Amino acid sequence: MHMSKGVEWAIHTLLNLSMLGDDDPVGSAQLAAGHGLPVAYLNKQLQLLVKAELLTSSPGPRGGFRLARDPDSITLLDVVLAIEGNESLFRCTEIRQCGKIAELHTGGNDSAACAVKRAMYRADLAWREALATQKLSDVRRELDMDDPAVTRTVRRVFGRE
Amino acid sequence: MHMSKGVEWAIHTLLNLSMLGDDDPVGSAQLAAGHGLPVAYLNKQLQLLVKAELLTSSPGPRGGFRLARDPDSITLLDVVLAIEGNESLFRCTEIRQCGKIAELHTGGNDSAACAVKRAMYRADLAWREALATQKLSDVRRELDMDDPAVTRTVRRVFGRE
DNA sequence: GGGTGTTTACTCGGATATACGATGTCCGAGTATGAGTGG
DNA sequence: CCACTCATACTCGGACATCGTATATCCGAGTAAACACCC
Numbered sequence: 001m002h003m004s005k006g007v008e009w010a011i012h013t014l015l016n017l018s019m020l021g022d023d024d025p026v027g028s029a030q031l032a033a034g035h036g037l038p039v040a041y042l043n044k045q046l047q048l049l050v051k052a053e054l055l056t057s058s059p060g061p062r063g064g065f066r067l068a069r070d071p072d073s074i075t076l077l078d079v080v081l082a083i084e085g086n087e088s089l090f091r092c093t094e095i096r097q098c099g100k101i102a103e104l105h106t107g108g109n110d111s112a113a114c115a116v117k118r119a120m121y122r123a124d125l126a127w128r129e130a131l132a133t134q135k136l137s138d139v140r141r142e143l144d145m146d147d148p149a150v151t152r153t154v155r156r157v158f159g160r161e
Numbered sequence: 162m163h164m165s166k167g168v169e170w171a172i173h174t175l176l177n178l179s180m181l182g183d184d185d186p187v188g189s190a191q192l193a194a195g196h197g198l199p200v201a202y203l204n205k206q207l208q209l210l211v212k213a214e215l216l217t218s219s220p221g222p223r224g225g226f227r228l229a230r231d232p233d234s235i236t237l238l239d240v241v242l243a244i245e246g247n248e249s250l251f252r253c254t255e256i257r258q259c260g261k262i263a264e265l266h267t268g269g270n271d272s273a274a275c276a277v278k279r280a281m282y283r284a285d286l287a288w289r290e291a292l293a294t295q296k297l298s299d300v301r302r303e304l305d306m307d308d309p310a311v312t313r314t315v316r317r318v319f320g321r322e
Numbered sequence: 323g324g325g326t327g328t329t330t331a332c333t334c335g336g337a338t339a340t341a342c343g344a345t346g347t348c349c350g351a352g353t354a355t356g357a358g359t360g361g
Numbered sequence: 362c363c364a365c366t367c368a369t370a371c372t373c374g375g376a377c378a379t380c381g382t383a384t385a386t387c388c389g390a391g392t393a394a395a396c397a398c399c400c
Contacts, residue, residue, distance in 0.1 A: 001164055001245045001383095002252050004344065011277050012256060027372070036260035041346055047374065060354035063372045076280060084162045089250075089288075091163050095173060099197030105314040115304040116172050119237060119295050126291035127250075130284035143276040153266040162344095165383065188333070202385050208335065221393035224333045329396075338387070345380070353372075361364080 006045040006083045009037055013046070014054065014079065015140055018071040019154045025057075025064030026158055034157055045083060052082030071140060077131035089127070090120035167206040167244045170198055174207070175215065175240065176301055179232040180315045186218075186225030187319055195318055206244060213243030232301060238292035250288070251281035 013031050020026070028043040046065055049055040056068045067074075096102065096114050144151065155161050174192050181187070189204040207226055210216040217229045228235075257263065257275050305312065316322050 001162075001250070002248065003162055003250055005252075005254065006344090007251065008254060008256060008277065015277070016262075025372095029372095032260075034260050034262045035256040036263075037256065038346060040348075043373075044346090044375090050373090057373060058354090059352060059372045059374090061356090061369095061371045062354075065373090076284070087163065089162070089164055090168065091166075093166065093169060095169060095196040095198065099193075099195050100318045101177075101195045101311075101315055102197075104318055105311060107310060112307055115300050115307060116169065116176070118303070119300050122295070123237070123288055123291035127284055127288035130287035134280050134283070139276050139280050142279070146273055146276060149268060150262075150266060154262055157261050157265055167383090186333095190333095199385060201387070204334075205336090205385090211334090218334060219393090220333050220335090220391060222330095222332045222395090223393075226334090324400085326399080327397090329394105331392105331394085333390105333392075335388105335390080337389095339385080341382105341384070343380105343382085345378105347376105347378070349374105349376080351372105351374080353370105355369085355371090357366105357368080359364100359366080361362105 003080070004083055006041075006048070007080055009035070009042055010045055010049055010079050010083055011076070011136075011139070013042070014049070014067070014071075014074065014136055015143065016154050016158070017055075017065065017067050018136060018140055019151045020158060020160055022066060023160065024062065025066045027064040030158060031065070034154070048082050049079075052078065054078060054082055071136040074136040075132045076134045076136070076139070077128055079136075080131055088121060088124045090117070090124060092117040092120070164241070165244055167202075167209070168241055170196070170203055171206050171210055171240050171244050172237070172297075172300070174203070175210070175228070175232075175235065175297055176304065177315050177319070178216075178226065178228050179297060179301055180312045181319060181321055183227060184321065185223065186227045188225040191319060192226070195315070209243050210240075213239065215239060215243055232297040235297040236293045237295045237297070237300070238289055240297075241292055249282060249285045251278070251285060253278040253281070 012035060016031065016034060017026065028046055029039050031046070032039040032042045046055060046057075050057050050065070053068055054074055055065045057063070057065050092114065094114070096116075152161070173196060177192065177195060178187065189207055190200050192207070193200040193203045207216060207218075211218050211226070214229050215235055216226045218224070218226050253275065255275070313322070
C-alpha cells in the first residue's frame with residue numbers, strides 16, 4: 001500500500017533542479033549521484049516526469065533534464081500523479097453486485113455508485129486536495145528555512161559555482 | 162500504490178454484520194458467499210479485524226464472527242489501519258542524507274525531519290482525518306438512503322428472517 | 323429421566339504456494355558536439 | 362579563414378531480468394454441540 005520510492009526521488013530531484021536556475025540541463029547520472037540513487041531507475045522516473053510535462057529533456061552531449069515550468073506552478077499532486085498514475089487509492093470492484101446478496105436483490109438501482117465507494121473517494125479527494133495545495137516552491141521555501149546553506153551546496157555539487 | 166482488496170471486502174462485511182443485530186455469529190463461508198469472495202482469503206482479512214478488535218470470533222459449530230463494537234464507534238480509518246497496517250502512505254528513506262550532496266554538506270542539522278517528509282505527511286494526515294470522520298454507521302445510513310430494501314435482503318441471505 | 327463422558331463435525335488460525343507489480347539493469351536510437359577537410 | 366561533412370561520444374528512451382508484496386490456498390488445533398451411555 002506504500003507509494004513508490006520514485007515519488008520521493010522525483011520530489012528531491014525537482015527541488016534540486018529548482019535551485020540551479022534554468023542555466024543548463026543536468027544529466028540523470030549527475031542527478032542520481034547527488035543522492036546516491038541507481039542511475040537507470042531514476043532515469044525511468046524522470047521519463048515519467050517528462051511525459052507529465054514537468055520536465056523537458058535534451059539528448060546528446062551536454063544534454064539532460066530541465067524544469068519545464070516554474071516551481072510555483074508545480075504541485076505535489078502533479079508529481080505524485082506523474083509517478084503513480086491517476087488512479088485513486090481505493091479501487092471499487094463492485095463486489096456488492098456479486099454473490100448471493102446480489103442474486104437475491106434484483107430490485108436495486110445499480111446506477112448510483114455504491115456508498116462505500118463514495119465514502120472512500122471522499123477521503124481520496126481530501127488527500128489530493130492536501131497535495132494540490134502544496135507547491136514545489138512552498139516546499140523549497142520551507143527547506144531553505146530549515147537550512148539556508150543547502151542551496152549553495154546543491155549548486156556546487158552540480159558545478160554551478 | 163493501490164490499497165488491498167481486503168479493505169473493500171472488510172468494509173462490506175462489517176456493514177453486512179451491522180445489519181443483523183448481535184444475534185448469532187456468522188461463519189466466514191457465509192460471509193464470503195454473500196459477495197462471491199474466496200473464502201480462505203476473506204478469512205485471513207477477518208482475522209486482521211479480530212486482531213484490531215473490530216470483530217470477535219467464536220470457534221466450533223455455530224461459531225463465526227460478530228461485531229465487537231457498535232457501528233457508531235468504528236471509523237473507516239479503523240478498518241483501513243486494521244487491514245493495511247499503521248504505516249503512512251509516504252515513506253521517507255532519507256535520501257537527502259545520501260550521495261554527494263550529503264557528503265559535501267556537513268553542517269546541516271539532521272535532527273529536523275526533512276521538509277519533503279513533512280509536506281507529504283500533512284497530506285497523509287488529511288487523508289486519515291477524512292477517513293476518521295466517517296463512521297461505519299454513517300456509511301450504512303447512506304446505503305439505506307440509496308436503497309432501503311438492501312438490509313432485508315442481507316438479513317434473508319444470512320437466514321435471519 | 324437426568325447427568326456425564328465421548329465422539330463428531332464444524333469453526334477459526336496460521337503455515338504454505340502463486341501472481342502481479344515495483345524495483346533494478348541493460349542495450350539501442352538519436353543528436354549535439356567537435357574534429358577534419360576542402361574551398 | 363570559413364563553411365561543410367563526417368565520425369564520435371554522450372544523452373535519453375524503452376525493452377529486459379529480479380525481487381518483494383498482495384493474493385490465493387491448504388491443512389491442523391481447538392471447541393461447542395450432539396449423541397450415546399450409565400446412574
